[in-house]
Every structure is written in structure tokens, then in C-alpha cells.
Amino acid sequence: MTGTTGITLTGRPGAGAARPVKAPPLRPQNRQLAVLAVLLLVAVPLPLVLPPAQGAVAVRILIFALMAVGWNVMSGFGGMFSFGHAAFFGLGAYTSAYLLVEHNVSPWIGMLAGMAVAAAVAVVIGYFAFRYRLQGAYFALATFAFAEMLRLIVTTTEFTNKAVGFTVPLIRGSSLWKIQFAADSPAYFWIALGLAGLAALVSILFLHSRTGRYVTAIRDDEPAAASLGTPVMRYKLMTVALSAAITAVAGAFYTQYYLFVNPDLAFGSSVSIQAIATVVIGGIGTIWGPIVGAIILGSLSDVTATLLRTPPGFLDFLQGRSGLDVAVYAVLLILIVRLLPKGIVGTIAARWRR
């Protein structure tokens, strides 16, 4: 996962708006923050302009973006290829759903609790994985196994309602404190936008912080970083915890938006794959890759759904069948990895610099 960093050592100052270059340390960060601010400003009026059906797509894109930003922190910046982010998404979703359903706790607090739980679990998983020096395929398989174990445990535990999961109790009217509004309310979009914007902000600040620099150094050459006195384990664990916390926010918001969560939706391997595919298509280890990937994949399922509702002649046999959206994004994933291994943003940035 090397080579597509947010921090690079080559390149002229002032080249490429979305691409950090080595320069006075604060500049790329400020530029990225400015781009983020512009993006957010442009996005704010969107729900007032878009038709309601597109509004739901926009919220889904933002949930994907949250997951992707979270995965990217660990696997892109940190170089630790996680195949089990469903674990953190699910912990976020279940913690907040459990607190809300059983103890009537506000989802905002549930979200924070979910972040804490996910981060703690991530530190435990990370500790064992790093302690026993799992790398590459072994690390990916271990994270996958942890997520699947959580799914199996949640599916068979009374405490988490077994396979049924949780349904968010409906309230009368709308409430910001309970994160519940009318189904087509733009408030969902604004909250998701705020959360995703915050996550992107955190990932930018993290990448340019001292910790972020240590982490990218460890990713690029762990023995070298360690020999210079970087506390490798501590920084890896911090990265993993941050990544898990961001992903947990996605899970908690997901539950509030769809009002329902079950073991497969929360902990299923498709959640992990979703996070991975989004970032890989957008560009691993870049700031904007997860966002671009989320926009592409989030709108993709809407496009294929529309296509299947009124299929053109040659696709008639597919009417009422499922699977096309995932098949299309699988093809996209393969093509991107084969043709643009740096992802869309990474490739554009590399072109720009040349």
C-alpha cells in the first residue's frame, strides 16, 4: 500500500489543488482544509435542490464516505490492510441501538459510546495482531475472522436479540436529540454531512499531525522507523483506534437513518468489502479517494436499481433479479485494480504532478 501517500517527498510546491506536496508543513494541510470547506458549502443546499429519491442516495453516499474515511485511516495511511471493518461498523451500530432501545439513551451519546467500544475492541485486536506480527494476508484474514466471530456471537446471543437485531422505536414528531425526523427530511442529510465532514477533517488533521507522520513512516518502512526510536506499537494502535471510532460513527448513524439493524447488516462481510471497495476505487491512502469512491459506489446502486425497474430490451431477463449492482461494482473494482492501481484520485494526482 505504499506509493499513494497523502504526504509525498517529490513534486513542486503549488502543483495540484487536491494533492499535498512537500513544502512548508502547513500549506498542504491548509489547502486540503480549504477544499473541504468549499465541498461542504456546496453540499449544504443539496437536499433542497434534489428530488427526495436522490436525497436518500445522497445520505447513503455520506454513510459510505464515513466508512471509507475510517477504513482509509487504518489501511491507507497506516498500511494495515483490514478485512474486518464490519466489526467496528457493527459495534457502533449495536452499541447505539442497544442503548437507545433498552435504556432510552440519545443516539448521540450512543454514538460516542459506540466509538469508545469500537476503539477499545480495535486496540485489543490490533494488539494481538501486532504482538504476533501478522502481516499481509495473515493480518487481513485475522481481522476478517474477528469480524465474523462477532457476527456469529451477536447472532446467537439473547442480549443482542439474536438474529432479529434492533428496531429503533419511533417517536412522535421529530427530534434532533433522538436523531429522528420525517423520512424525507433534509436534516438527515445535514447531520450525515456534518459527521462525514468532521471525519474528513479529522483524517486531514491526523495525516499532517506528528502522529500521522509517524504512522506513514511506519507504513513505508517499519524497521527504519523503529530503529529511529518511533514507538511502533503505540502509533499503530492509535491509528487502529481512530479508524475504528470513525467507522463506528457510520454504524450508529446507519441505524438511526434506516431505523433497523441486524447481525448481517452490521457485521456481515459485505460491510467490510463495501469499505474496502469504496477506498480502492477512489484511491487508497489519499484524502479525497474515500469521498470520490463513495460518490461513485453510492450512486451506482441507484443507477442499477433504476435500470432494473425499467430494463432496456437486452436486459429484460434481469427484471426482478438482484445482484446486478454488486456485479457492476465488482467489475469496477477489478478494472480499477488492474488499470489504475492507485485509484481514481491517486492516478489523477500522479498525472498532475508530472
Add this chain to the structure above:
Amino acid sequence: MSNSGTKTEPPPAPAVRRGPLARLSPGDGTGALLKRAAATGGLVAVAIAIALIKSGSGLVVWQSVVTGLLMGGLYGLIAMGLTLIFGVLDIVNFAHGALLAIAMFIAFGVVQGTGLHPYLTLLVAVPALFLIGAVVHRGLLSGTGGASLENQLLITLGLSLLLENGLLMFFGAEPKNVALPGDFQFSLFGAVVSGARLYAFLGAIAIGALLFWLLRRTRFGTAIRAVAANGPGAELVGVNVRRVHTLTFAIGTACAGAAAVLAAPLVTVTPTLGEQFNITAFVVVVLGGMGNVAGALVGGLLIGLVEQLTTIYMDGQSSLLGVFAVFLIVLFLRPQGLFGRRS
């Protein structure tokens, strides 16, 4: 399933890319190997004894052991293909399960269409999967684009999503059955065994033996092992490495094809069934040592046992939970697998 004799120190460097020639055979010193085999056998005996105490019925445990071992043979066959691909090409093939599902649908289609005996579909499914494997390797995995470990993982992951959802689109999600004509049941010292299960086990062992013979006793097998040990070296002495890679990948997927036909009468055929087999096969591969073909067979038998014993230990839990627990313990304590060599 950890080895009590080796718990004292953490394992050294991860076993990701290390002398793969050794991984194609249980190449440890015989003494160490025997010791580990004895320790493994001891653990299995203890696990069975605990199951006996827990369930209180000898028959229940005996039935589990028989079922587990018979199913384990199939897991072993699936994992042999996976481990061969990993040992020679260093590819973690996430599409293995999806390819298995494709083969099952081929078997289902042929049986439906022509009324052939299910086992005769081996003649169609195995060559078909061999061909698919060769095409997949040539088209997607060889060359520069598929260079890094992550990229290969992502490509095979994308492929598995594509195949699974392709099956879903064309065949729908309704489960299908491949019935074995003239299936029978018999009692093995009290345990009920169906003919289909026994045939599947024997077939898996026979194909495993064939694969082992191919690797150890033929010129082509020698070439495969040479490429696994040292690609550039093999190239220098005139081995066509790219061809060996493609053929090895194809043989690996053909194993999945054979396993699919043998397993088809035992399961309900759905587009997503490959997923679970894939997970189990990964566990078996790690347990047996990545790249170790004989280890895969033994690992398959062990995982078959673990699955069955889990349902005795933990009532109402999925049998996969025990498999994952074993998986993590092995990953942490013996990432080179039970029969892998320490470097």
C-alpha cells in the same frame, strides 16, 4: 489447536514468503514432525474426551467424529487447491469459493439437462473449472497489474463478488438440490453414514493422492515445485514459469471443481454457498501451513472435527465459531501452520 511444546516464545517472522519448497511437503525433521503430530493427536483426543463428558453419550460423539472426518476430507480437497495456488503463486485466492459454487451450478445444470449421474458431471465440471482457472489467471492475475499481494487479493475478491452475483442474477436465490440416485445409508459401529458422504470422502482422498503423485512423481510436478522454491532459478534452467503459474492456478481451481461435484449431493446449492466453504478452506490452509498440500488434507480433517465438536460444546452456536477460534489461535501461535517449518 496450539502446540503445547512451542508456546514459550512468540513465533518469529511471519510466514508470508518463506522457502515455499518446504511448504509443498511436510519437510520438517521427522522427529519434530512426529512430536507435533503426537501433540495434535493428543489435543484431538482431549477434545473428544471433553465432548464425551459434556454430552454424556458415546454414540453422539462417535457420530460427530465420523461426520466430521468425512466432511473434513472434502474441506481438505477444497483447501488443497487453495494452498497449491498460494504455495506456488503467492496468491490469496478469495474467488476459490465462488469458483466452487460455479462448479456446483455446472453439475446441477448438467444433471438437470441431461439426467447424467451426478458423479459423471466430474467429466464436465473439472475440465470447465480448469479452463476457467487458466483464463482467470491469464486474464486477471498475471502480468504487472496483479503484482502486489493486496492487488491480487482485491482482484480475486472482486471476481468472487462478480461470480456470486452473476449466479444470483441468472439462477436466482432459490436453493437447488442435486439428488444422488440410489443413495443409501449404513451404520458404522452405530454411526449413521450416508453413501453420498462416504463417496465424497473417498473421492476427496483419491484426488488428493492423485495431486500428491502429480507433484512428487512427475516432471511437471517437479517443475511446479521448482517454481515454488525459486521462480527466477527455475526460469534459468528452462522452466516456462508463466505457463507453470497458469497451469497451477488451473489445477487449483480444478480441485475446487472436483470438490464441488462430490459435495453437491450433500448440500443445498445456492449462489452464496461458496462463501462459507471459502472461509473454512482458508482456515484449513492456515492450519495445514500455507502451501502445504498434505497439511491441507490433515487440516481439513481437523477442521471437520472442530466443526462437529463445536456443536456439542456450545449448544445453539454456529459451528463456524469454533472454527474461527481455532483459526485465531493458530494464526497467533503458529502462523506457519501445524506442519509448517519454522524459519
